[in-house]
Amino acid sequence: MRTVVQKYGGTSLGDTNRIKDIARKICDKRNQGTRMVVVVSAMGKTTDSLIKLANDLSLAPRDYEMDLLMAAGEQISAALVAIALSEIGCEAIGLTGPQAGIYTTDKHTKARIEDINIGYIEKNLNDNKVVVVAGFQGVAKDGSITTLGRGGSDTTAVAIAAKLGAECEIFTDVDGIYTTDPRMFPEAQKLQHISYEEMLEMASLGAGVMHSRSIELAQKYRIPIYVGSSSDVVGGTIIKEQDETMEERAVTGLSLSDEDLMITIGRFPYNPKLISSLFLELADQEINVDMISQTAPQNNNISISFTAPVSEHKNIINIVNKYKEHYQLDIDIDMDITKVSVVGIGMRSQSGVAASIFKIFAENDIQYKQVTTSEIRITFTIDRKDKEKAVKLIATGFNL
Amino acid sequence: MRTVVQKYGGTSLGDTNRIKDIARKICDKRNQGTRMVVVVSAMGKTTDSLIKLANDLSLAPRDYEMDLLMAAGEQISAALVAIALSEIGCEAIGLTGPQAGIYTTDKHTKARIEDINIGYIEKNLNDNKVVVVAGFQGVAKDGSITTLGRGGSDTTAVAIAAKLGAECEIFTDVDGIYTTDPRMFPEAQKLQHISYEEMLEMASLGAGVMHSRSIELAQKYRIPIYVGSSSDVVGGTIIKEQDETMEERAVTGLSLSDEDLMITIGRFPYNPKLISSLFLELADQEINVDMISQTAPQNNNISISFTAPVSEHKNIINIVNKYKEHYQLDIDIDMDITKVSVVGIGMRSQSGVAASIFKIFAENDIQYKQVTTSEIRITFTIDRKDKEKAVKLIATGFNL
Numbered sequence: 001m002r003t004v005v006q007k008y009g010g011t012s013l014g015d016t017n018r019i020k021d022i023a024r025k026i027c028d029k030r031n032q033g034t035r036m037v038v039v040v041s042a043m044g045k046t047t048d049s050l051i052k053l054a055n056d057l058s059l060a061p062r063d064y065e066m067d068l069l070m071a072a073g074e075q076i077s078a079a080l081v082a083i084a085l086s087e088i089g090c091e092a093i094g095l096t097g098p099q100a101g102i103y104t105t106d107k108h109t110k111a112r113i114e115d116i117n118i119g120y121i122e123k124n125l126n127d128n129k130v131v132v133v134a135g136f137q138g139v140a141k142d143g144s145i146t147t148l149g150r151g152g153s154d155t156t157a158v159a160i161a162a163k164l165g166a167e168c169e170i171f172t173d174v175d176g177i178y179t180t181d182p183r184m185f186p187e188a189q190k191l192q193h194i195s196y197e198e199m200l201e202m203a204s205l206g207a208g209v210m211h212s213r214s215i216e217l218a219q220k221y222r223i224p225i226y227v228g229s230s231s232d233v234v235g236g237t238i239i240k241e242q243d244e245t246m247e248e249r250a251v252t253g254l255s256l257s258d259e260d261l262m263i264t265i266g267r268f269p270y271n272p273k274l275i276s277s278l279f280l281e282l283a284d285q286e287i288n289v290d291m292i293s294q295t296a297p298q299n300n301n302i303s304i305s306f307t308a309p310v311s312e313h314k315n316i317i318n319i320v321n322k323y324k325e326h327y328q329l330d331i332d333i334d335m336d337i338t339k340v341s342v343v344g345i346g347m348r349s350q351s352g353v354a355a356s357i358f359k360i361f362a363e364n365d366i367q368y369k370q371v372t373t374s375e376i377r378i379t380f381t382i383d384r385k386d387k388e389k390a391v392k393l394i395a396t397g398f399n400l
Numbered sequence: 401m402r403t404v405v406q407k408y409g410g411t412s413l414g415d416t417n418r419i420k421d422i423a424r425k426i427c428d429k430r431n432q433g434t435r436m437v438v439v440v441s442a443m444g445k446t447t448d449s450l451i452k453l454a455n456d457l458s459l460a461p462r463d464y465e466m467d468l469l470m471a472a473g474e475q476i477s478a479a480l481v482a483i484a485l486s487e488i489g490c491e492a493i494g495l496t497g498p499q500a501g502i503y504t505t506d507k508h509t510k511a512r513i514e515d516i517n518i519g520y521i522e523k524n525l526n527d528n529k530v531v532v533v534a535g536f537q538g539v540a541k542d543g544s545i546t547t548l549g550r551g552g553s554d555t556t557a558v559a560i561a562a563k564l565g566a567e568c569e570i571f572t573d574v575d576g577i578y579t580t581d582p583r584m585f586p587e588a589q590k591l592q593h594i595s596y597e598e599m600l601e602m603a604s605l606g607a608g609v610m611h612s613r614s615i616e617l618a619q620k621y622r623i624p625i626y627v628g629s630s631s632d633v634v635g636g637t638i639i640k641e642q643d644e645t646m647e648e649r650a651v652t653g654l655s656l657s658d659e660d661l662m663i664t665i666g667r668f669p670y671n672p673k674l675i676s677s678l679f680l681e682l683a684d685q686e687i688n689v690d691m692i693s694q695t696a697p698q699n700n701n702i703s704i705s706f707t708a709p710v711s712e713h714k715n716i717i718n719i720v721n722k723y724k725e726h727y728q729l730d731i732d733i734d735m736d737i738t739k740v741s742v743v744g745i746g747m748r749s750q751s752g753v754a755a756s757i758f759k760i761f762a763e764n765d766i767q768y769k770q771v772t773t774s775e776i777r778i779t780f781t782i783d784r785k786d787k788e789k790a791v792k793l794i795a796t797g798f799n800l
Binding site: 061078079087 | 459461494
């Protein structure tokens with residue numbers, strides 16, 4: 001029998017009427033003979049109001065307690081969706097992440113799934129129940145409740161699908177993956193398919209729809225993911241392995257991120273051990289450093305720039321300041337940057353994409369600060385004020 | 401070192417300012433060298449709003465999911481109180497009931513604590529942490545989350561105190577135990593002490609302040625309980641074993657309950673097996689039947705009355721109706737009754753209390769429907785319309 005893992009985001013669960021709508025959809029699919037696991041986020045504004053309560057009490061609540069607090073949001077959703085399903089005659093059971101057997105690392109607020117003890121979910125599926133799992137959460141070895149960080153419910157859904165060998169459907173408030181953000185460039189096109197690799201590049205660069213961890217996981221276990229609107233059952237985008245049915249466009253998508261800051265350190269002593277110790281310290285705090293660019297040494301000093309999430313602002317400053325004091329460095333932090341990335345699996349075989357973008361920027365007086373490339377992606381850091389101009393020019397230039 | 405288990409009710413945790421006040425009090429006590437466990441209820445209106453969400457989705461949500469839903473409320477409180485404590489430099493850890501090792505029966509929405517694996521709480525106390533435990537909840541053998549029913553957080557607190565050999569302090573929105581409800585009879589006196597037995601009789605009869613299960617537990621393990629207002633640290637009532645320091649009043653208190661209905665079954669075939677099967681069925685549903693009164697058989701038929709919680713209305717009707725159809729019984733359900741109980745350990749040695757009340761009722765035209773007695777209690781069922789009159793007369797008559 002076919003097994004499907006569906007995930008519903010907070011907007012889809014905004015109120016009890018929406019929950020009833022979703023329950024009907026789930027029930028229909030179950031009645032067509034599909035075994036169903038449903039992963040749920042916290043309802044609409046629940047997470048925000050829990051965070052507000054915590055911040056009223058403390059500017060720096062412990063991550064351990066934040067996880068205990070936040071996990072309640074998804075637990076409430078799981079209970080309510082199971083109640084709505086039972087009400088329409090669809091046998092269901094709600095489970096917390098720990099009850100669903102989701103074991104994680106102990107890194108609170110950004111734990112990673114280590115294993116899923118899938119037995120209890122399977123038992124309930126075999127009992128013909130729809131299994132409703134609180135997303136975003138799990139349990140560490142010491143029994144403490146953990147959460148998986150941004151996009152965590154998607155990760156929960158993909159991980160369960162991988163373990164069950166099931167299909168995965170992510171229902172969200174957008175109706176699919178677009179070549180670029182349609183709010184900024186209304187001519188943007190919705191993609192029917194996108195490869196894991198392309199989606200991964202777009203996601204890690206702020207495409208917003210899905211986070212990279214869940215896509216990595218899907219890619220590893222070859223789980224196709226359908227991404228679409230919860231008010232539609234068709235018309236979304238399928239993220240899957242690149243195959244011959246998918247057109248190799250030079251540029252599939254353009255994504256933007258305003259969620260990074262750029263740090264530039266001047267007069268950094270050229271000492272590979274020192275550089276590595278800085279980045280190790282950032283990694284220890286699970287700060288995702290990106291776009292590292294470094295000049296060649298001059299007078300045994302180098303200059304180094306990198307981007308990192310604005311959300312980690314305080315942590316980053318603390319770490320960087322230690323080095324600043326010790327080595328008397330020049331440190332500049334630029335909060336007003338945007339990362340612009342163009343992604344396309346066709347870049348592997350088609351050259352000239354970088355050159356075209358350099359040309360567009362030069363002709364239109366857009367200055368870029370950094371540029372990095374991968375096999376299927378080129379990313380520029382630009383001033384945030386140039387963002388819209390850059391998107392329009394690139395999207396038009398590459399017919400997105 | 402002294403160990404104290406404190407419990408704070410929902411009103412005391414109504415908003416973040418109140419939580420801050422409570423945190424300061426807990427911290428002060430800890431700093432005086434007391435090891436502290438704090439048991440918390442859900443914040444103010446949380447439980448009501450969760451129930452409303454469930455009822456928007458279903459008129460009869462499964463108990464399993466109600467527990468999953470409700471438990472989130474206390475979990476949120478535990479996280480927030482621990483956050484507030486850490487913020488003022490008082491090391492703390494928040495725990496759910498399951499994490500605190502509270503094992504219960506699997507009777508959802510009214511589970512009973514079977515055992516507490518106290519190791520994890522003790523470990524954290526030994527690490528000098530204030531341990532904040534989500535009250536009202538536990539875990540059944542199958543790993544499902546359970547709740548303990550009304551007064552459940554008190555039960556959690558007393559059970560943990562019993563296991564730790566600690567003192568127990570219940571902070572609530574009243575400032576102690578009164579001889580009778582001061583809202584109805586303003587001259588009511590606050591008691592400095594009350595024995596477990598008296599409190600048990602008053603609690604089981606709706607004194608409202610504490611539920612009988614927690615008092616039973618305290619009595620069993622000889623844990624004295626302080627009951628008082630969270631805005632005061634002194635001036636409450638201590639519930640403890642009767643000893644020579646406590647005056648033996650004939651009547652210590654008067655309590656009222658509007659939370660019962662009275663069922664009268666006429667023409668019930670006099671067959672002890674049948675009667676016992678009815679009451680067994682009610683017990684199986686954990687319906688607390690009280691005040692059973694039965695007439696002597698006439699024409700091999702009896703008439704039987706009993707009271708039971710209004711909250712179990714539907715369950716009771718379902719069970720009783722089966723018998724009604726099968727044996728063509730006359731069944732009358734009276735929803736407008738009040739149970740009036742007078743309690744006093746002195747009744748054991750001082751006679752005449754019942755006679756005095758019969759006299760008061762007769763002289764003032766109050767009709768009673770049932771009367772039952774225990775060694776230290778007399779309870780009458782009366783029409784609810786006579787409630788205030790009865791309270792004033794009895795309280796004045798016995799100088800309460």
